[in-house]
Amino acid sequence: xxxxxxxxxxxxxxxxxxxxxxxxxxxxxxxxxxxxxxxxxxxxxxxxxxxxxxxxxxxxxxxxxxxxxxxxxxxxxxxxxxxxxxxxxxxxxxxxxxxxxxxxxxxxxxxxxxxxxxxxxxxxxxxxxxxxxxxxxxxxxxxxx
Numbered sequence: 330x331x332x333x334x335x336x337x338x339x340x341x342x343x344x345x346x347x348x349x350x351x352x353x354x355x356x357x358x359x360x361x362x363x364x365x366x367x368x369x370x371x372x373x374x375x376x377x378x379x380x381x382x383x384x385x386x387x388x389x390x391x392x393x394x395x396x397x398x399x400x401x402x403x404x405x406x407x408x409x410x411x412x413x414x415x416x417x418x419x420x421x422x423x424x425x426x427x428x429x430x431x432x433x434x435x436x437x438x439x440x441x442x443x444x445x446x447x448x449x450x451x452x453x454x455x456x457x458x459x460x461x462x463x464x465x466x467x468x469x470x471x472x473x474x
Contacts, residue, residue, distance in 0.1 A: 330412070331404070331412045331413060331414045332368075332411055332412070332414070333367060333368040333378070333413075334365060334366065334367045334413050334414065334415045334416070335365050335366065335367075335368065335378050335381050335385070335415075335417075335418065336362070336363040336364065336365030336382070336415060336418070336459065337365055337382055337385075337386050337394055337417075337418060337420045338363055338417055338419045338420065338459060338460065338463035339363075339364065339386075339392075339394060339420050339421075339422050339427075340419070340463065340467060341422050341440070342440075343442055344440035344442050345363075345440065345442070345443065345463075346363070346364060346427055346438065346439075346440060347361050347362065347363065347438075347439045347440070347441055347446070348361070348362060348364055348390065348429070348435045348436075348437065348438055348439070349361055349435070349436045349437040349439065350362055350434065350435065350436065360453060361439070361452050361453075361456065362456060363417065363459065364385065364386050364389050364390055364427075364435075365382060365385050365386075366381065366382075366388075366389070367381075367413075368381045369381070378416055379397050379418070382394070382397065382418055382420070383395075386420070388430065389429075389430060389431045389434050389435050390425075390427035390428060390429065390430055390435060390438055391425050391426075391427065391430040392422055392424070392425035392426070392427045393422075393423045393424040393425050394420040394422060395420070395421050395423045396419075396420060396421035397420050398418060398419040398420075398466060398470075399416070399417075399419075400417040400418060400419050400459065400462050400463045400466055401416075401417050401459065401462045402414060402416045403415050403455065417462070419463045419466050419467065443460055443461070446460050447460070
C-alpha cells in the first residue's frame with residue numbers, strides 16, 4: 330500500500346515557492362519543501378492528482394494555481410515506515426499571494442532561486458532534484474517557444 334503525494338513547483342520572477350513545514354507535521358516537521366499533500370481515496374475519479382494539488386495549494390498557502398505540467402515521480406519511505414509515491418508538477422501561480430494559511434501544516438513561506446536552493450545545506454537532496462528537474466522543464470519550454 331502506498332500513499333500518493335503531489336507537490337507544486339511554483340516559479341515566479343526567477344524564484345521557487347517553498348514552505349517550511351510545521352513542527353506539528355508527522356513527516357519532515359520543520360523541513361523546507363514544495364507545497365502539496367496526499368490524495369484522498371475517492372473511488373473512481375478523474376484528474377485526482379491535479380485536483381488534489383490545486384486543493385492543497387489553496388488550503389496551505391491560499392493561492393490558486395493552474396497550467397500543471399508533469400515534472401517527475403519518485404518514491405520514499407516516511408519516518409514512520411509508510412511508503413509514498415510522490416509526483417511533482419510545474420505550476421503557474423494564477424492568483425493570491427502565498428502565505429501560511431494552514432498553520433498546522435505551514436510555518437513559513439519562502440521564495441528562493443534555483444541557485445539558492447542548490448547551495449543551501451538545509452534543503453534535502455530530493456527537493457534539490459525536484460527543483461532542478463522543474464527548472465529544466467521551464468528551459469525546455471522556453472526553447473520551444
